[in-house]
Amino acid sequence: MERPIRILIAEGDIHFIEMIKESLRVLDDPYQIETVSSGEECLKRLQEEDFDLLLLDQMLSDGSGLEWLRRFNGLGIGIPTIFVTVQGDSKVALEAMKEGVFDYINRSPECAKAFPFVANRALQGFHLMLEKVRLQKELIETKNFLESIVEKAGDAISVVDLEGRVLYWNEGAERIYGYRKEEVLGQKVSEFLYPKDKKLKEEEERLMKELMARVLKGEVIPNVEVRRQTKEGREIITNMTLSPLRDAEGRIIGVTRICKDVTQMKRAEERLLLTERLTSLGELTAGVAHELRNPLAGIKINTQILLRRKDLSETERRLLESTEEGIEKIQKIVEDMLHFAKPKPAExxxxxxxxxxxxxxxxxxxxxxxxxxxxxxxxxxxxxxxxxxxxxxxxxxxxxxxxxxxxxxxxxxxxxxxxxxxxxxxxxxxxxxxxxxxxxxxxxxxxxxxxxxxxxxxxxxxxxxxxxxxxxxxxxxxxxxxxxxxxxxxxxxxxxxx
Ligand SMILES: Nc1ncnc2c1ncn2[C@@H]1O[C@H](COP(=O)(O)OP(=O)(O)O)[C@@H](O)[C@H]1O
Ligand SMILES: [Mg+2]
Known part of the structure; x- marks a missing residue:
């Protein structure tokens, strides 16, 4: 069986109490009623046990109901309350409403008859209020939870509006780009984050314009590589995922950008590629250089032999000397190439x-x-x-x-x-x-x-x-x-x- 609804009535007028009880008797719902006539007793019972509803009269044996109500509130006693006033005393009723009572009734037979409805409404209202508070708390918790995930994520997460102005900038973005939130909120990304080099900057602007246009049509674009410049002027490469940000009505109001710094990874990749290229090129070069070395040495010796002759004209001598110089230059290059291809074993x-x-x-x-x-x-x-x-x-x-x-x-x-x-x-x-x-x-x-x-x-x-x-x-x-x-x-x- 359902738990009865427990009502505490703080009321000095025995007739009125009887009328209230009478009004509840006709209902199927189980009620459990307890009465007290003073504020002191009322407080004691409220502290001792859980009631579902309080019917509090303005006239109590030890002071006004309003004063006691304020005291209950001060003590943090939260119970849905219906206030009872003497007919026509709307000023007191208003004060009581300000103190958070759910409703008020006059101490009259008509009002006593209507009590079950008033009580029901107060109980429902109270539950709705509790539910609202719970939902609000949950919402705030979820919001904080999500915010802290986004804020502390290792990646740079930012949100820009339709004009590209920064609306949000997380800690990851501060770390990766070197700009603090305060410096960039409201600023256009294109004005501080793109490379300084004019050509690269134009390329980036073109790319971002194109991407933004697609996102604003609702597309999510994953993993685009873009060049950025940090506050200290370092050029970095980031891998960016863009997605539209919508308001409650589903209208796109901005773009969310999640960026990973992949500079190190790209560098390592490039180095690896270069090393591979160097290796194959090295083999080729070594072959060519080796083939050149002996004929070159031969030409050089021949030139030197010719140069030793006494009967050379001035022009012939100059030509031979310039030939020798040329050969030496080529030899230097060949040596470089050989060294590059096959360095001597290291000591x-x-x-x-x-x-x-x-x-x-x-x-x-x-x-x-x-x-x-x-x-x-x-x-x-x-x-x-x-x-x-x-x-x-x-x-x-x-x-x-x-x-x-x-x-x-x-x-x-x-x-x-x-x-x-x-x-x-x-x-x-x-x-x-x-x-x-x-x-x-x-x-x-x-x-x-x-x-x-x-x-x-x-x-x-x-x-x-x-x-x-x-x-x-x-x-x-x-x-x-x-x-x-x-x-x-x-x-x-x-x-x-x-
Ligand atoms: N200190 C420097 N300042 C400006 N440019 C440089 C510097 N060092 C290297 N470079 C650039 O790198 C290129 C390759 O250098 P390097 O491999 O030493 O070959 P080389 O000196 O024979 O050109 C150079 O031609 C030059 O354009
Ligand atoms: Mg050099």
Whole structure:
């Protein structure tokens, strides 16, 4: 059987109580009624037991019902309450309503008759209210839950409006792009997140325009690769998924963008591709270079024999000398190619990177003077030793320094810096030269890529190969018209000799 509805009546008028009881008797619903005549008792019973409904009269033996009502509220007693007033006292009724009673009735026979309906309405209202509070709480919890997932997600999650202005920016976005929420809310993404390079920027703008148009028609677009620039000016590649954001009526009001930083992964992929290309190219090059070496040596000796003759005219001598020069140039290239393809077996030993750099600088001293280049060497003292093939590393460093010199035809400043970076020793070669355009930057490590009329395009590919054979890595940063910085990292020799 259903639990009876428990009603507490705080009422001094016995007649009225009887009328109320009478009105309930005609109903099928089981009611359980308890009466008290004072506020004090009423409070005691409310604290002792659970009632479903309170009928509270304004006239109690120990004060006004309104005062007691305020006291119950102050104590946090939440029970649906119906207030009883003397006929016509609407001021008190209003006050009671303000205190949160569900309804009020007059202390009259008509009202007593209507009590079951009033009671029912109050009970239902109360349950609805409880349900509403519960739903609201649930909604807030769900909202907080979802917000914290989105906020703390490792990926960059942002929302832009139809014009591309940022509406939302999570912590992942702050971390990946370096911009804080406050800096970007309301800003157009295209104004701060696209690459600086004009051509790349235009490409991005075109791509995003196209994608946005599709999303605004309702499409979800997964995994598009886009280039972005971080606040510090670093270029990164992100993998982006776009989806439309709709309001309650289903209208599209913006675009949600989830982005993963895939720069490292892309770099690794590119390196792997390059290594593969280098290997196959290396084999080819080795073959060609080898075939060229002997005939070249023959031509050179023949030229030298001819040059020894006493009866040469001045013109003949000049022609032969220029031939010899040409041969030597070709021989140098062939040697480079051979080295690139089949470097000599490495001879590793312990070495100090600072002294190695000093030796290399000494070798190039006259070149600096001629080119009007100021030299600065910022060396960190007490660096741990590195385990290297001294000749190879020297070759790598000289390649970088020569490139720097060649980039500063009108003079400039070359800064070398050594430093410790965790388990690695770093060497930075920084110039104030012409810089490298973003489209060239991708290709400078490719063998035979050169922008110089006299270049072989092998310097950097050999350098990269050497550094990677040492378990190290190389980084480039460059801005056209400002200069370039190449940084080599070499692993420190550990105690166990690895
Ligand atoms: N420090 C630098 N400043 C500007 N451009 C550079 C620098 N280093 C390398 N480069 C670019 O990279 C290309 C390839 O370099 P490299 O492999 O050494 O070949 P090469 O020096 O024979 O051209 C160069 O032609 C040049 O365009
Ligand atoms: Mg070079």
């Amino acid at each position: 590793f030993r312990e070495a100090q990177i600072n002294s190695l750099l000093e030796d290399s600088l000494n070798m190039l001293q006259t070149k600096f003077k001629k080119a009007n280049i100021a030299l600065e060497f910022l060396k960190e003292e007490g660096l741990p030793k590195v385990w290297i093939d001294v000749h190879q590393i020297q070759q790598a460093l000289i390649n970088l320094i020569l490139n720097a010199i060649q980039a500063m035809e009108r003079g400039g400043r070359l800064t070398l810096r050594t430093f410790l970076d965790g388990e690695r020793v770093g060497v930075e070669v920084k110039d104030t030269g012409v810089g490298i355009s973003p489209s060239h930057l991708k290709r400078i490590f490719d063998p035979f890529f050169t922008t110089k009329s006299e270049g072989t395009g092998l310097g950097l590919s050999i350098t990269l190969k050497i550094i990677e054979a040492h378990g190290g890595s190389i980084d480039v940063q460059s801005e056209e018209g400002v200069g370039s910085t190449f940084t080599i990292y070499l692993p420190v020799r550990r105690e166990d000799g690895v």
